[in-house]
Amino acid sequence: MRVGVVGAGYVGLVAAAGLALGGHQTVIAEANPSRLARLRERRAPFLEPGLDEWLRRAGERLSVVSSVREMGPRDAIMIAVGTPSGVSGQGDLTQVRQAVEEVVRTAAPGTVIVMKSTVPPGTGRELVRQYVAPARRGLAYVSNPEFLREGKALHDWLHPDRIVVGAEEAWAAERVAELYRGIDAPVLRTDITSAEMIKYAANALLATKISFINEIANLCELVGAHIDDVATGVGMDPRLGPHFLQAGIGYGGSCFPKDTRALYFTAAVNGYAFELLRAVIEVNRRQRIRVVHRLNTLLGGLAERSVAVLGLAFKPGTDDTRESPGLEIARTLAGYGAKVQVYDPAAVLPDSGGPPGSPVVLSPGLVRVASLEDAVRSAQAVVVATEWPEFVEADWERLYRLMAAPRVVFDGRNCLDAARLAAMGFRYVGVGRRV
Numbered sequence: 001m002r003v004g005v006v007g008a009g010y011v012g013l014v015a016a017a018g019l020a021l022g023g024h025q026t027v028i029a030e031a032n033p034s035r036l037a038r039l040r041e042r043r044a045p046f047l048e049p050g051l052d053e054w055l056r057r058a059g060e061r062l063s064v065v066s067s068v069r070e071m072g073p074r075d076a077i078m079i080a081v082g083t084p085s086g087v088s089g090q091g092d093l094t095q096v097r098q099a100v101e102e103v104v105r106t107a108a109p110g111t112v113i114v115m116k117s118t119v120p121p122g123t124g125r126e127l128v129r130q131y132v133a134p135a136r137r138g139l140a141y142v143s144n145p146e147f148l149r150e151g152k153a154l155h156d157w158l159h160p161d162r163i164v165v166g167a168e169e170a171w172a173a174e175r176v177a178e179l180y181r182g183i184d185a186p187v188l189r190t191d192i193t194s195a196e197m198i199k200y201a202a203n204a205l206l207a208t209k210i211s212f213i214n215e216i217a218n219l220c221e222l223v224g225a226h227i228d229d230v231a232t233g234v235g236m237d238p239r240l241g242p243h244f245l246q247a248g249i250g251y252g253g254s255c256f257p258k259d260t261r262a263l264y265f266t267a268a269v270n271g272y273a274f275e276l277l278r279a280v281i282e283v284n285r286r287q288r289i290r291v292v293h294r295l296n297t298l299l300g301g302l303a304e305r306s307v308a309v310l311g312l313a314f315k316p317g318t319d320d321t322r323e324s325p326g327l328e329i330a331r332t333l334a335g336y337g338a339k340v341q342v343y344d345p346a347a348v349l350p351d352s353g354g355p356p357g358s359p360v361v362l363s364p365g366l367v368r369v370a371s372l373e374d375a376v377r378s379a380q381a382v383v384v385a386t387e388w389p390e391f392v393e394a395d396w397e398r399l400y401r402l403m404a405a406p407r408v409v410f411d412g413r414n415c416l417d418a419a420r421l422a423a424m425g426f427r428y429v430g431v432g433r434r435v
């Protein structure tokens with residue numbers, strides 16, 4: 001098939017490369033000039049393991065243009081543009097609207113518009129009413145949400161748990177299912193609004209599991225239980241499952257924070273107060289504040305204290321710092337007067353390019369350094385905010401010698417060997433862990 005993809009973010013670019021490798025003639029439209037330049041060199045504009053290789057292998061079957069107009073006739077056009085949070089937490093659909101409007105204006109009759117961007121339930125129906133139906137060009141609109149994870153995007157593209165196709169017309173649904181020929185996954189056919197809701201419900205439920213286990217971990221601290229064993233025991237029940245029960249400083253990233261807020265907002269504008277989701281969001285916010293509170297107590301104040309924050313990417317295997325717990329904790333500590341040194345092996349910060357080769361002052365009291373050693377040197381406390389292998393496998397005896405008393409290690413991801421660190425003399429603090 002001839003496929004177009006609008007937007008070369010995580011979802012768009014992985015989809016475009018995957019579709020091209022799946023045998024479709026694919027063209028991707030990206031308006032951002034620096035992203036476009038990278039793509040023309042067959043390099044992904046962000047870190048995603050294996051994606052550069054996919055882009056090269058896609059060869060002639062994947063071409064790059066700067067606008068929808070240049071795509072030429074397509075059987076299906078996927079929209080995968082950004083949907084950032086608006087001021088009240090609602091999804092900002094400006095880019096989605098622009099893309100749909102442009103596709104409707106320029107696409108050949110019979111093109112299927114495939115919505116990959118995460119849009120709040122009810123949006124598709126509204127877009128059809130506003131743009132697609134009035135055009136009277138035989139265009140169809142299909143909701144086809146994406147469930148891939150950053151850092152594991154290629155695996156998730158090839159082995160999805162399900163392919164959700166929300167459509168009103170059978171022919172359009174069949175065409176979208178055909179895009180995934182060769183991928184072995186069940187296809188769930190439904191209507192547009194239900195498909196949109198599946199995406200939000202899935203992310204909200206995953207976020208709920210995380211906030212729930214974080215509350216259990218907090219309670220473990222109070223009653224003297226051990227969250228690692230508790231989560232293992234809970235997860236052994238197949239009805240609950242072992243996944244997303246890793247306690248810590250909470251979820252970040254471009255999806256869970258934004259999508260939980262947007263679903264809460266969607267409920268609110270429909271006259272429904274989604275109290276459980278409000279609590280999930282609040283617990284996640286509080287998990288980050290708890291770190292600051294604990295350090296404040298353990299260090300006898302924060303002003304002039306020297307703290308290292310390890311990990312700015314919202315999780316390992318990505319350079320993405322959107323809604324990063326580590327970055328927020330570092331900023332908060334610096335705001336209270338602490339001298340904060342942050343280190344991350346890959347994180348890209350919006351204004352400072354990639355990982356630095358020399359120290360970069362991010363804001364007063366907040367310095368990004370170029371190595372783990374530089375971050376912990378003279379630090380009285382270390383916060384592990386992302387479970388990068390470099391931190392888990394570090395020579396902590398050496399780090400102990402570089403640090404200054406009282407040598408607190410706040411393991412915000414419960415990823416270190418608590419007993420070993422405590423035996424070395426660190427003041428080890430995990431989330432819901434007994435030492």
Ligand code: UGA
Nearest residue numbers: 146147148149150210244245246250251252253255314315
């Ligand atoms: C998430 C979903 O897992 C994907 O299915 C979905 O497609 C994607 O959002 C999206 O909507 O685009 P992603 O944000 O890449 O994927 O990352 P996850 O691996 O789900 O992790 C999200 C956050 O939760 C991370 O900060 C991670 O550290 C945290 N987390 C995860 C926990 O704190 N505990 C856990 O047990 C699991």
